Amino acid sequence: MTSPLQEDLESRFKDVEVRALEQNRVSVLVPSGSIPLILRYLKDNGRDHLALISCVDWIEQGEFEVVYVLTSYMPNDTEHGPGQRLHVLLKTRIPREDPQLKSAIAVFDNAEPYERELHELYGVNFEGHPRLIPLFLEREYEIPPFRKDFDMRKYVEETFGSIPSVDG
């Protein structure tokens, strides 16, 4: 059965693939170009809370999958219908070599730290982001650490192993 949201999205945007996961979870796969448009649309229709932006490294297909988790703040003055609890997982695929995306700060200004985290740990570049400086890590890494091709043990051996112990 197709939920009202599914027809709505398919009618409005082309090549949108909507799949209903388990109860109250809907995943929407869209091309990377139309992200801001859909975010704006979803925000106006009840999905006003951007809970998280995360990223999955599909190294075999050479792609990153960036996932926007949207839900609603459910203000307590309105009654909570079943539709209110719906979580929309907006997914998009971008190439691994030069991951580019438009920043979502224009729509959800709380996306700023999430985008900095993705930039720092995966190397995804968000244009339009005011300051893409490191969020958690102390310094820049050539291969961002969360990528699958980042060899953890070799890196540890190189940086920490090379520090001579202080004798005496």
Added chain:
Amino acid sequence: MDRNQITKWLKSPAKMANKYSLHAVYFCTGCGIIEIPPVITSRWDAERFGVLPVATPRQGNLFMITGYVSLKTLRAIIRTYEQMPDPKYTVGFGSCPINGGMYWDSYNTIKHLDKYIPVDGWIAGCMPRPEAVFIGVTHLWTLIDKGKADGYVRYKKNYAAYRRNQELILGKIDWPPLYP
């Protein structure tokens, strides 16, 4: 516990006073800090041994590093260690400061703390219980007695090596070196 032996007091008051008045500056890194409150409150009461938490490193002489040390925290640990007055002792809690512990292959944590600041005593355990902390303190007493708790002397002697290691791992350090 030879606190009430007057002869020892008369012979070496500074050493005895350092043993029985360890004012602790503890650095709440990682998971270890949850063990400190029971140590200093009614259940195990560290104050009967003279161990008292103090607010600033300027007032303390025992430096407890409780838990794994990330790159960012190392910068603050070095700064705090350098701000403590001279006869100072460092105790590492748990296995993470010893050899990286369960984060042995993590890109963001320091593996061997004693490459960057001198450590006088280790307390093993993936977060040592308060009894282990007291055993550590008593060992520290014996070390002070034997004069082996000389972390601050080693820091001053090999300061160049320590500083080089710190700059190797942390890149630019913005405060001037302690012993130029």
Added chain:
Amino acid sequence: MLPAIILVIAFGGTGLVYLAGRVHPRLRDVLAVLSSLVLVGVISYGYGRWGQLTWFSKFLGVDLSLRLNALGWFFSIYIALINACSMVFSLSYMEGKERLDFYYSMMLLVSASMLGVVLSGDFLSFYIFWEIMSWSTYLLISYKRGLALHAGMKYIVMSLVGSCVMLVGILSLHAQYGTLEIVELRGLLAGASGGYIAFLLLAMGIAFGIKFAILPLHTWMPDAHSEAVSPFSAVLSGVLVRMGMYGFLLIMYSLVGIKTILELGRGAWDFHLLFSWLGALTIVIPTFIALLQDDAKRLLAWHGIGQGGYMIIGMAFGTSLGVAGGIFHTINHGSYIALLFLVVGAVEYRTGGVRDLNRLGGLMQRMPVAFLGCLVGIMGLIGIPLTNGFVSKWVIYKTLIMEGRPFLAFMAFVGTWGTVLSVYKLLHNMFLGQLPQEYSKVERSPLSMQIPILFFCLVIFVFGILPGIPLRVIQGVQREMGFEPLELTLWGVASDTGALNMLNICLALGIAFAVVFLVMRLGPKGRKVSQDDSYAAGSYVPADRYQHSVEFYNPLYRMISPYLKDRADQFCYWIADRIGGLSDSTRRIYTGYAGTYVLYIVAFLAFLIFVQLVWKTW
């Protein structure tokens, strides 16, 4: 013969300095300082040579005379010293500023007129010198143009009102007794009725009150002090404001005598109790307003008003201890308030005119002598033992308690604690704490500024540890005014109901300080560390990110700011607006058309006819 020489030197000096300015600026500076120092020498030579002489006879039917007595000498040496110090200070402070001839001659003129006021033997010359003093002060306050003009205007308007009221008092004296000589009037006034004395006190009191900045009449002082040039505001607050005190002493004790003062008024309404309550209010309210000021000079100006209250309380009680305390406090206050103004001037000179306490900081490392001066100045202002402020406050408190007036003593004590807080804020925000980068290249204050600062520090400590020296002079003044003098020792007040021995306190403090210092030297010496290496929870403190002297007493400010609107100031402005409105409406009568004037005449004639018809007055 001596007072005439003093005045000739003073007024002659003014003219000479102005002419020398035409010739060469360096000559003018030397001449100005020289004349001040000569004045100090001549006056100190004049101790004990009391005398009276008439220097101009038959001026409008009254001959003018000069008189040198203990009270006059006491104030004149005090005027000469402060003038000399501020002259030396302004040598380097006024470098490069324009209209210096005008400035130096005016400074000398102010001191000369003050000397005239203090040495005058009769009320007419007193009034003449008083007027010269008032308007020369006006010229100097508005020296810096701009906002200073407004402050000067406010000052001159209020002091003119005071002078007119004083003139009324003097004329009534002349009409009543035919003579204005103070010595003769003293005898004649003994028989005067209580009502006439009350009127005289009120008339003269308002004039002296305005100059002394007692609470309701104080509104000109904060603006005048903060806008005047620093050396002059030191003179202004140090000694010129205390001419009011000389006036009060003159009329209350030299003229009217103690007995009549004490019985004046009945029961709760007697004069000296009301007067001391006014003094108590003058202590508390300005001190708490000073607590919340952010401009250094304005803070000191409010303290100038606050400390005046102590003198009023001391003097109003009419006991020998109280009057001695009041007079002694006048000279003490002069020394440390002038010192603090000079220090603020030095800081302002070095940091390019910055007086805002929220932007300064850490200047101790760059200007040690100014810091020492400020430290000693605030210790004097608070009244820490070993400083002269403490001795005079101790004497005043003793009178209050002996007279059984605990509430007045409480107000005075609260005033002291208000001073402690606000004055520490002055020291902390200017000299302690982090040194901002913009002032890191400030050099030390120049030598000509350091000399007066160190001189005042010396005065504060010498009079603090050996108060007997100034108190002996005050004994002479008291004997002259008819009080039985205070029993004194060189280092304090000796009396059975509780003596004061400053030497013991000084020795005790010195020994304790030395012992504790040696004990500290037992431990290893601390490693010198720069201001950036301070504890900041493990993070490094980049320079200039910490300016923590902003809004120093914010919690208190939030609590008492609703009560602190300056009502007296608003009342004066309200009156000014009413007069403005009145004069504006009268202006409309003269419309400028001939027709309206004709109309006025016709209406007036009609009115006259109507009166004639109804009442047939002719």
Added chain:
Amino acid sequence: MRIIHVVVSPLIALTVGVLFLGLSRKIIARVHRRYGPPIYQPVIDVVRMMSQRSISHGALFELGVVLSLAGSFVTVLFIPLGGTEVSRELHPLAHGVLCPLCGSGGLLVVIYLMLFSPLGLALGAGASANPNASIGVSRKMLLALAYEVPFLLVILAVMSHYGTISFTEVVARQQQGNWGVLSVPLSAAAAFLILPAMLGIRPFDMATAPQEIASGPLAEYGGPYLALIAVQKAVHLFVVISLFVDLFLGGGVNIITFLLKMLAVFLAAEMINAVLPRFKIEDAVKFCWKWPTALAFLQMIITVVSK
């Protein structure tokens, strides 16, 4: 004779003060149902701190502490520590007045000498250029202003009640007649209410709060300077409590009874300290200006009216 007194009374103050500090840590521990350090723990702390080599922010940083300790020691010289002329014939054990400098300026000097210790520490903390220190000093000054208003009312009520400013006479009059607690009861109550504020202990220790502002003015002090500050805290504790005992409990017939009375007052103050949390500075000022001031003011009116 007086020279011996000048040496003896500060030593008494030092030992008794340090003993009281140790006692207070033991009492707090016992209240928390734990053993707590031995009584002589402050001595161990002071010896350890003296052996440490700390940092210094310049001359004023060190001299501020020396000034505040010297001020406290000199204040002790002005306070009669038990024994008065009156008591000499009353009790066989009585000894003469143990108050070396009471003659040169009575109670007024004590009030002004108590300005030295906060001012000295404030100067030192200001020179340490640490923001925590400045915030701590601002709080300490505000707290001082808060408790000073009722404290002055109390002292003036006592002075005008006995009509003298000499301390020994106040004590002597109390020993002849009834104690201060009975003759000026409201002032005694007001004084006890502000006792924790004057001592700077728990409900009013926001000036040196370790958790909020890294122990305020003491943030940059370590080693020998911190030892001197600890000793100053002990002597200040002795001064404030001996002031309370002399004003309201009639001083001591001899030094022993004096110290016993001090111990009683100290234990009462410690009980408050052990259990109460810390006030905010605004609430502390509001509290000090409400209840203690009202009591002291009432007592002042009574004494003036009954005079």
